[in-house]
Amino acid sequence: MVQLKNLKIVNIDLLEEFIKQIDFDVLKRLCQLQREDLPTNYFDYYNSVSSVYSAKIEGEQIDYDSFFKYKFLNVEYEPDYTNRSNDLYNAYQFILKNDLTKQNLLAAHNILAENLLPQNQKGVLRNNSMMVLGADDKIEYVACTEFKLEEETHKLFDNIDHLLKAELTPKEAFFFAAYLHLVFVKIHPMQDGNGRTGRLLEKWFLISKLGNDAVAINLEKNYYLNRNAYYKNLCALGLEYDALDYTKAFDFLKMTIGSLN
Helix, strand or coil, X not given: CCCCCCCCCCCCCCHHHHHHHCCCCHHHHHHCCCCCCCCCCHHHHXXXXXXXXXXXXXXXCCCHHHHHHHHHCCCCCCHHHHHHXXXXXXXXXXXXXXXXXXXXXXXXXXXXXXXXXXHHHCCCCCCCCCEEECCCCXXXXXCCCXXXXXXXXXHHHXXXXXXXHCCCCXXXXXXXXXXXXXXXXXXXXXXXXXXXXXHHHHHHHHHHHHCHHHHHCCHHHHHHHCHHHXXXXXXXXXXXXXXXXXXXXXXXXXXXXXXXX
């Protein structure tokens, strides 16, 4: 097991049990994600799948068949139907060519928020309080306050830098990728697009540790197909940022790697 010290925001208390519960060869499963019979370039195809399903989680009314036709067969649709998924696609292309840093994550947010936010809110941390409302307009979550936002974001990226430099097994890489996604969403540092960016961050970390073939890990599609569990597991930690209980994060942390089984 990896020996990690000085992690300021990520907790490894669940790591040992996580590893015990994964009873299959992760790299072997990754190798089974075949490149044959894809209708277009390997990376373009899987990035298009990621972008559509990440957008659908946020309520975008687009289906993959339509986006595929738009992106690769030159079929035209109304811009409002394709724009946000296409912005996400461009962000997923960006992460294949750039290192995972705070500056680059903000740049990726600027790309994916092209048709989501006004220019002065793209690629910058928010400076206001933030709440997440549920379907019934009740408060579902109170995010990190604007007064602690810079500090907590700094802690997160300090941990990311530490983990990128560490020697991790594939199972550990999946654990920390999901954990970073979860912490990012709980900090909720952006005005909007936090879910999209958190899923992008998880994929980016996996690519950084396992190589570009990790683009084929359909974590976004898995979250969409299991979105009730996704939201339930996100909410399980508590209502307010300062009182979050990460010992209740286990079900969330298992979702991506479990989808390989």
